[in-house]
Amino acid sequence: MIGALMTSNMSDRVRRLELSLSMLEEMANRLRYLRPTMLGLMTSISAQKRFSELKIAGLCHAGLLSGRPFSESWREALQKQRKILGDYGAEALLPLGEVLGSTDLDSQLAAIACQRELLEHGIFSAREERAKKGSLFRTMGVLGGVGIAIVLI
Numbered sequence: 001m002i003g004a005l006m007t008s009n010m011s012d013r014v015r016r017l018e019l020s021l022s023m024l025e026e027m028a029n030r031l032r033y034l035r036p037t038m039l040g041l042m043t044s045i046s047a048q049k050r051f052s053e054l055k056i057a058g059l060c061h062a063g064l065l066s067g068r069p070f071s072e073s074w075r076e077a078l079q080k081q082r083k084i085l086g087d088y089g090a091e092a093l094l095p096l097g098e099v100l101g102s103t104d105l106d107s108q109l110a111a112i113a114c115q116r117e118l119l120e121h122g123i124f125s126a127r128e129e130r131a132k133k134g135s136l137f138r139t140m141g142v143l144g145g146v147g148i149a150i151v152l153i
Helices: 001-032 038-046 058-067 068-079 080-094 105-152
Strands: none
Touching: 001 038, 001 058, 001 080, 001 105, 038 058, 058 068, 058 105, 068 080
């Protein structure tokens, strides 16, 4: 049971990193073609159900509505979601707060591309870890269960 839970946690980490990557791709596309304000960008991203689990855009959107600058709202949203994103995911997304909305379009798109590469590397590493440790955790769980059964007999 514990082995399956540990494997599930690793799978959730991979899925959330993939979702973060997908969110960055959506942000880049919207910036490239629609050129919205940061409030408009966060409004459209937070309205998409597929990103609701991350809650980053929604929290950032709420910060912008309360009058805080984008960089501060983005940083606070990532801090609040650090447990969901993991340290690697939050740190990979953090630099975008200083670039988005405060530089020219090409710089914003370049920053998103850079952070996408970091997330892709994180996804690759998380998948490898899941493959290596996942089978180990499942095996340990089964052996632990067998050991307990033997002790109880």
